[in-house]
Amino acid sequence: MTSIHPDQVTAERLAGLSRGATPPPVLDPRTGDGTLIDTPGVRAPLVLNNRGFGEITDIVCGYVENKPPRWWLPAFLAAFGLAQLGGILILYLVITGIGTWGLTNQVDWAWDITNFVFWIGIGHAGTLISAILCLLKQKWRTAVNRAAEAMTIFAVICAATFPGIHIGRQWMAWFLPPIPNANAIWPNFKSPLLWDVFAVSTYGTVSALFWFMGMVPDFATLRDRADRRLRRSAEGPILLPFVPIRTDKIRAFVYGFLALGWRMSSRHWHRYEAAYLILAGISTPLVLSVHSIVSFDFATSILPGWHTTIFPPYFVAGAIFGGFAMVLLLLIPFRELYANMKDLITLRHIENMAKILLTTGMMVGFAYSMEFFIAWYGGNKFELYAFQNRAFGPYWWAYWTMISCNVISPQLFWSKKLRTNVVVVWIVALFVTIGMWFERFVIIVTSLHRAFLPGEYHMFHPTLVDIGIFAGSFGVFLTLYLLFMRFLPAFPIAEIKAVLPQASPHSHGDHGHDHSGHDHKH
Amino acid sequence: MAKVYVTENNDRIHGIMAEFAGPADLYHACEKVRDAGYSKWDSFTPFPIHGMEEAMGIKRTIxxxxxxxxxxxxxxxxxxxxxxxxxxxxxxxxxxxxxxxxxxxxxxxxxxxxxxxxxxxxxxxxxxxxxxxNGLPRWNHPLFKKERFLASSDDKFFISIEAGDAKFDPDATRALLEKAGATSIELVEE
Structure with a gap:
């Protein structure tokens, strides 16, 4: 792997060399990188530096085709090692039993379901970006769309692990789907836990399909680039020393297979866009249903603190809140570490997402206070006790961590200066991620640890296995994410090109051909 | 029944492929091909171009x-x-x-x-x-044989008119594409 890129011009461009001659444009300092324009009627550029179609292809394909940055392999190995730790502890759990978690008393759903709800919620931001923002015609979504969808799928994988291993006898997990078995036992369709099985598996499947469909044209781009290099020269980088298979040959085959023969046809694009719109349309109610159904696991029970009608909207808002925090947590460092990524993910993207954090954070804060209000106004003393106990009982520290991370820390984003400062945004996103984990912990553990019978009053203490499996889930997530950044198109190439100003067939300014005599209908 | 066209090497002809300079050129060329009454033809663009359905006369999908x-x-x-x-x-x-x-x-x-x-x-x-x-997956297509065509997934814009079209005529079709502003025209073998 001597050559970084077979095309010298492209290599220079990727390294930012070929643009050295142009002086950087003089920008109004209030517009940050030039995208923070508040003037009505002036559209902020979605992609910086006037990138052309070919440059977009080069930048995004470069992340896949060039040698990965130096930090990539150590980061990958660390994440992979963490995932292995989780895997080993899961094996230990399966062999020994769920008593190896701190589930030795009545507080039964402690970390496992906390982690499940935490991860599944994170996924929701990806679907919000790919589906809801698509329906709302928010063009800025194109830059973060693919990365957020990838996050969705990896988060669902992490989430699905926890209910799978918390059932006690994990080898009986196949009883979850409705399939005939030797004992003629079928699942109970009246149970919200089964609704959850269907909601999460449908969500995972539909998200993966949507993600894959979005990547098909970009796989075609990667295929064609590899194919062109193969046709142009007989020599090229090989897979490994002494393994004389050209890397491009493998790329042409693998990406070619995944591209399904996509050939950029307008007739195909027409149906593709129809399918995309339909998927966006059905994913929107789907994503709202998934966390609503997750909240039914709690809301349909009779436990004080769980049995509230505010749960579905409150959970959905919290999911989007936590998910956007994770998107920012991932993309802000990647934006710094990868060449030219700042042209695609601009300060305005960061600012928009910070605004969403502020909005959804306030929704969550409203839900917290409304829960308290109804507990008092409803006149149910068990309910009121549950909430007083949450805020001032033995788990007061968890409750106030949640409040300060989720409600107070996003308030910084009222200031434009702070919400356009990537370091501040990253730190707040980190706080929100912590806060959202604590939110689920507070809901689950504080309600369970003071259930109806005083004999059930216990504190929950996580064991090393609890902690290790949770850490392992981060390892799985980061491993998959780093592999995604390395081998798959991290940005929707075709979609970004489509939102460039020169993509419109009606802008006559940017080509020098004379069309006089044509019948202009537009 | 459309005539069968072959090259001097007796290869069957898939059609004629023409390149255009950009989205606007392609858009207006598509309008011309549409108005000329062709049916077995297509355009190829790195991204979906807004309003192409109208320019090509594509019917709404089912x-x-x-x-x-x-x-x-x-x-x-x-x-x-x-x-x-x-x-x-x-x-x-x-x-x-x-x-x-x-x-x-x-x-x-x-x-x-x-x-x-x-x-x-x-x-x-x-x-x-x-x-x-869309007739996919179909991993093989005559157009893929043209190296120039592979740039359609990067930054190039093409129209291809198939020889199987009832109105296809090597000279007239070529002339139409030239008049529509093609920057290059190639014959595509089957």
């Missing part, structure tokens, strides 16, 4: 209808599955609730899963339907 039919089938099957399991497959009284159904009451518990299965079917229908209507 995909939404397919998705609706399959999606509602999913809704029906999802409900039936739950109703059958709860009333016939494995009758089991939980919390004194009815087995569930429209007649004896208690259908509401079936709503979430009915909805999810409807969504699942619709998602598969929209992707598989889209691919099937």
């Amino acid at each position: 995909l939404p209808v397919i998705v609706a039919v399959v999606g509602f089938t999913g809704v029906g099957l999802g409900y039936l599955l739950q109703w059958w399991v709860s009333n016939s497959g494995y009758q089991f009284v939980t919390q004194g609730k009815p087995y569930g159904g429209l007649v004896n009451g208690g259908w509401q518990v079936f709503v979430p899963i009915t909805f999810e299965i409807g969504i699942l079917f619709s998602a598969f229908a929209s992707i598989i339907g889209m691919l099937a209507l």
Whole structure:
């Protein structure tokens, strides 16, 4: 792997060399990188530096085709090692039993379901970006769309692990789907836990399909680039020393297979866009249903603190809140570490997402206070006790961590200066991620640890296995994410090109051909 | 029956491929090809160009209808599955609730899963339907033999008119594409 890129011009461009001659444009300092324009009627550029179609292809394909940055392999190995730790502890759990978690008393759903709800919620931001923002015609979504969808799928994988291993006898997990078995036992369709099985598996499947469909044209781009290099020269980088298979040959085959023969046809694009719109349309109610159904696991029970009608909207808002925090947590460092990524993910993207954090954070804060209000106004003393106990009982520290991370820390984003400062945004996103984990912990553990019978009053203490499996889930997530950044198109190439100003067939300014005599209908 | 055209090497001709300078040029060229009355032709662009359906005279796809039919089938099957399991497959009284159904009451518990299965079917229908209507997967195509064509997934814009079109004539078709502003024209062998 001597050559970084077979095309010298492209290599220079990727390294930012070929643009050295142009002086950087003089920008109004209030517009940050030039995208923070508040003037009505002036559209902020979605992609910086006037990138052309070919440059977009080069930048995004470069992340896949060039040698990965130096930090990539150590980061990958660390994440992979963490995932292995989780895997080993899961094996230990399966062999020994769920008593190896701190589930030795009545507080039964402690970390496992906390982690499940935490991860599944994170996924929701990806679907919000790919589906809801698509329906709302928010063009800025194109830059973060693919990365957020990838996050969705990896988060669902992490989430699905926890209910799978918390059932006690994990080898009986196949009883979850409705399939005939030797004992003629079928699942109970009246149970919200089964609704959850269907909601999460449908969500995972539909998200993966949507993600894959979005990547098909970009796989075609990667295929064609590899194919062109193969046709142009007989020599090229090989897979490994002494393994004389050209890397491009493998790329042409693998990406070619995944591209399904996509050939950029307008007739195909027409149906593709129809399918995309339909998927966006059905994913929107789907994503709202998934966390609503997750909240039914709690809301349909009779436990004080769980049995509230505010749960579905409150959970959905919290999911989007936590998910956007994770998107920012991932993309802000990647934006710094990868060449030219700042042209695609601009300060305005960061600012928009910070605004969403502020909005959804306030929704969550409203839900917290409304829960308290109804507990008092409803006149149910068990309910009121549950909430007083949450805020001032033995788990007061968890409750106030949640409040300060989720409600107070996003308030910084009222200031434009702070919400356009990537370091501040990253730190707040980190706080929100912590806060959202604590939110689920507070809901689950504080309600369970003071259930109806005083004999059930216990504190929950996580064991090393609890902690290790949770850490392992981060390892799985980061491993998959780093592999995604390395081998798959991290940005929707075709979609970004489509939102460039020169993509419109009606802008006559940017080509020098004379069309006089044509019948202009537009 | 359209005539069969061959090259001097006796290779059958797939059609003529022409390159255009940009989205606007391609758009107006497509309008000309459309107005000339061709039917077996296509344009190739790195991204979907807004309004291309009109410029090419593409009819609205039937995909939404397919998705609706399959999606509602999913809704029906999802409900039936739950109703059958709860009333016939494995009758089991939980919390004194009815087995569930429209007649004896208690259908509401079936709503979430009915909805999810409807969504699942619709998602598969929209992707598989889209691919099937597009004739994909098809990993091989005569156009892929042209190295120039491979840039269509990067930053180049093409129109291809197939030899199988009833109006196809090597000279007239070529002249049409030239007049429409093509920057290069190539013959594509089968």
